[in-house]
Amino acid sequence: MKKIGFLSFGHWSPDPGSATRSAADTLLQSIDLAQAAEDLGADGAYFRVHHFARQLASPFPLLAAVGAKTSRIEIGTGVIDMRYENPFYMAEDAGAADLISGGRLQLGISRGSPEQVIEGWRHFGYAPAEGQGDADMGREHGRIFFELLKGEGFAQPNPYPMFPNPPGLLRIEPHSEGLRDRIWWGSGSNATAIWAAEMGMNLQSSTLKDDETGEPFHVQQAKQIQAYRAAWAAAGHERTPRVSVSRSIFALVDDRDRAYFGRGVQSRDSVGQLDETTRAIFGRSYAAEPDRLVAELAKDEAIAAADTLLLTVPNQLGVDYNAHVIEAILTHVAPALGWR
Template identity: 80%
Template sequence: MKKIGFLSFGHWTPSPQSQTRLAADALLQSIDLAVAAEQLGADGAYFRVHHFARQLAAPFPLLAAVGARTQRIEIGTAVIDMRYENPLYMAEDAGSADLIAGGRLQLGLSRGSPEQVIDGWRYFGYQPAEGETDQDMARRHTEVFLSTLQGKGFAQPNPRPMFPNPPGLLRLEPHAEGLRERIWWGAGSNATAVWAAEQGLNLQSSTLKDDETGEPFHIQQAKQIRAFREAWAATGHTRTPRVSVSRSIFAIANDHDRAYFGRSGDSEDQVGFIDDKTRAIFGRSYAAEPDKLIEQLRQDEAITEADTLLLTVPNQLGVAYNAHVIEAILTHIAPALGWR
């Protein structure tokens, strides 16, 4: 395990039990948690993107703000639903955020998942071309985005521009050098992981994937990772890809932890249908005293296969408590898993 970061969905609710009651709370606390995580030695601050929900949505203002407040930590998404995105405008936003952060952006993308509304991307002005599915549209948007990140000119310049142009076709600005190699794909199946490898994308695998073999979640996810790496090697890419998995992991270090998560230790994988056709498996959570937790995580084949672990945090419990959750993992658990 080379890197450990956190993943926040950025929920907010006006409930009196929540310490994150407004959208402003979710955004500002996300920045504060990233700063705290960097001070604790964590490697990454990642954020989920959901539309039409009381959760984090437009990621680039948040990523830019985190980049301006931190110096070292990776800043990323897991994941952006590409059905909703204008890939050219997104390339400008991503380039700007990456330059503000000094080249620390790690963008996870996806073809989308079940959402709060029916075909929400239609409200954003997008619809599949004739013969396409919405997943096809997401991949088409992604291909345009990736091509744009290469920084090659493609637009015919005005012969009488307002400002002088460099010679040749024009590219979008600002261009962030190296960002193309820091793009990830959130894969829900083995086939999608293979597609990501063929496109030269790093792999993000969450706690939910298609149930393709009936085996325990971590075994299926490990097979997915191996399929990705085999496809990467077969395609002939010259760099080494990265692979992340996300987990809900809580070290029971005090009575506060025990009150919140003491009953989560008996968690098991869950299987169900996320739509009419897709049978999915959702991985278990981990919560135990450090010694027991270490042994449990050592048996998780997908954690062993990955190079990056993203800890899903209960953001509505507040910045201080989530910093404690991260610190407990980094201090008591991570070294035994080979971190640093």
């Protein structure tokens, strides 16, 4: 059994062919798609975070709105770039959104990905400490945020406060019990997956990672998951961790599917430079008739190893079509693979 959700990058553009012409379109349709996915029986609604781009960026207003409009589905991110975040303010926002949703947040956080602008985090008021890089800063912000979610007091109370304080040191409020167990680290390498395990975070692994062995993407990703779980066991954490992978998967069940994805999808892994120093491997997409799709997906070692699968959706094609994409996987593919 697997949990199956969708992951939306939340693109918008004024192009006549886009169903999301503005940021308002994307935000409101994201809420609608989460509701539709819940009605279909999907398990999660996840959203990407990209700054300085015509994509979803500030997650907590959206997560709170989705939480207020749904009742069952998990609500998450994949991922929040921690280089841009104040961990203290983020702990307040996350606690509030989680309480609104009734404890359904699944927050993916990470050091982030290549950006639209040069060192965009500097415009948000952040800079690495001397001798460190932006990745170090992102991990440190993530560590502080994760620590704050313990709900332990750390701030000295004012002896003359406006309102009465509880005894002892004060913590970030509102605090949502259990949210800390629902934090995921988006990892692009084996080393950061091991770091996440040692910290006690769940693991998110997307459709790209560092090319560390030259093997096919799904094999490298499966080995990353194996290294993560081994490190988790060695750390002695009490709970069982969760692991998600993302994939672009389209079951071709009608003429619309064949027109959009019947040809031209990336049917093989690709390798390229993610930045000046990092060689990355990008996982293939899947688009085929259901029987063939089932046979192809059965060979994906990383999907087999994960407990959660996030389906990347083409949000600019509109809510109705994206709901159809999700329903086709839940109906024609997941049962045949034993996922449901």
